Amino acid sequence: MKHKAVVLGANYYIGLSVIRCLGVNGVHVVAVDYSDKNTYGFYSKYCSETLVGPHYKKDPEAFLEFLIEYAKKQDNPPVLFPCADPYVEFLDKYLSVLRKYFLIPQTEENLYTKLMNKDTLRDLAIKHDVLVPETLTTDDENLIEKVEEIIKYPCLVKPVDSHAFVAKFRKKLFKVYNKEELISSIKLANKENIEVIVQRIIPGFDDHMYTFDAYLNQDAKITHWVTCQKMRQYPINFGASVYTQQKYVPELYEIGSRFLEGVKFKGFAEIEFKKDSNTGKYYLIEVNVRTTNLNNLLYKVGINMPYIAYMELTGSPLSPKAITSDKNLVFWYAYEDFLAVKGYIKTKQLTLLQVIKSYFRPKAYAIWDYNDPQPFIVFLRSLLDKISGKLFK
Template sequence: MKHKAVILGCNYYIGLSTIRCLGLHGIHTVAVDYSSKQAYGAKSKFCSEQLIAPHYKEDKEGFVRFLIDYASKQSHPPVLIPCHDSYVEIVDEHLAKLKRYYLIPQTEQGLYTKVMDKGTLHLLATQNNVRVPETVKLNDEHFFEKIENIIQYPCIVKPVDSPAFVAHFRRKLFKVHNKVELIKALDEAEQAGLEVIVQRIIPGFDDHMYTFDAYLNQQSQVTNWVSCRKLRQYPVNFGASVYTEYKKTPELYEIGAKFLEHIGWKGFAEIEFKKDAETGQFYLIEINVRITNLNVLLQQAGMNIPYLTYCELTGNVQRQSAEARATKRVFWYAYEDLLAIRDYWRSGQLTRTQVVRSLLFRPKAYAIWDWKDPQPALAYMGILLGKFLRKARKG
């Protein structure tokens, strides 16, 4: 393969799975991060090269210059694959400049950010007749009356810019149960300089959360897709997938494919939906525009997103298979699933019997572990051990 693949962000299992998905096909993978200390993804035997770049937050311009300098020295433009929302934002901001040196699926500057932004995503969805949870903005007239009468308590306070919110608060949102808690959450967001919205909570346990994962070619047509259902997430109720199954749901294709094609999307996207437990209707919650947490499950179902991206952008178009094949495998991020199980038990949302039954007789698509590539898991366990020892010393 003449073109290298540059993977941004390898201190999390998304970057690791991306490296493996490409390395399996003999592609030269380049792991880029701001530090080598916790970049366990770069320990994979499929990682061909590791680069330490300026920190994307502390020196954004230096980070972009670093990427351009590296690509300009290559004989063929590399494929650029960001594996974290913050990297996506930088790529979007400098898209025109980066596309001179890298192969990137998206061509419309600003579209990544528009879809990641909860406010503009809400507008796009309503314009395309896609249901979204009832939402109130802070500058709406009769704000608190709308909360009482339309949204009702409990409700959630969500960020417009999720990466910035998570970086500051180490959580995805605030769940509030009354006006006092709402005012406190709004004050905290204002002090942090972060814009938020207030949304109704769609009824239903966490297993009412679904994903529609799709790849769209350069003509903005869905060529590959799969749908999944979350069984558990962490933090519980409003978190990321930690135990998720393949679940064929044609209705999600009807909603998601039409929406993504209409907005001119190119490349990979994952739409998260919640199925209303009372009405059965699906509501769009958010869209992930970088490689997903479930990447290893998608790959084992026959939809290798990093490889599809690489092949299309380098001119080696693969045979398209529409929906991925069914699989009984479940995605499992064991460490955070154990934390989630603890919280589900404490809150009475799951029993021990329910958890044990869910784990038995299900082949696993592990987030980190791989018998044929064990070094990243060993490095990750070393990182966890270091954290526990530091906590023990402080205690």
């Protein structure tokens, strides 16, 4: 392997899964983060180098220079893997510069941002005949009346830029039940200069959430794909996957391929859909343009997305492949799933018996790996320190 792989973000299990997916195939993996404190991805046996650089947000210019200087020292341009939304935003901002020194699947500037931004994503979905939940912007005339007539209560107040919203409010959105809560939520977001939209809630429990995970080559054609069904999320109802099964849903390929190939996307993308429990129709909720939380599940069922990208970008593309049967495997992020289960039981959305029954299945773990245990040990140690700190307070 002549080209190194540079993984941006090693303090979360997404980066760890990318490190493992590449390292297990003999790729020289360089893990980059802004701190080595509790950065458990650094401890993977598949990590060949670790680098601590400037903070991507506090000093992006310094971080850019840091990456360029590293790339200049290599005999061959490294392949770049951003493993969190802020890293994707950074990459998109400096894409034209970074492409001179790194191998990156995306060639169109600002496409990552267009797909991450809820406003532009909605416009692109409509353009390509993909259903999206009914949505209003906060500057729509007669907003309150339109919400009552079109959207109905309860409804969602969602950020256009998810990362900024989560960083401030520690949640992905506001669920509001009346006019007063709607006005209050919009004012709260405006006070922080965070743009929001108002959206209809698609009916259905969390197991009506599905994902279409795909890799598109440099011709913007899908070569690899798999579909999954969420079982539980955290925070409950409007959060990230914590217990998700691989589930073959051919309809999602029809919708997802039309959209991703239509916008000329290149590289890995994950579309999240929700199936309307009343109509059975699938609505596009959001698009992840970095490696998914479910990456280890995709790997375990036979689709190694990071390695697929690496091989194509270094001139040796792998044969196309899709998972067209159910493999009876689930992704499990135990720490947040236990928190989610508490919420589901408290709100009577699930019973304890239903939860217990769900655990008797083969699993693709978020952090634990029998062949690479050190990251889990580091994560567990930091978690116990965090818990003891709270108890001490």
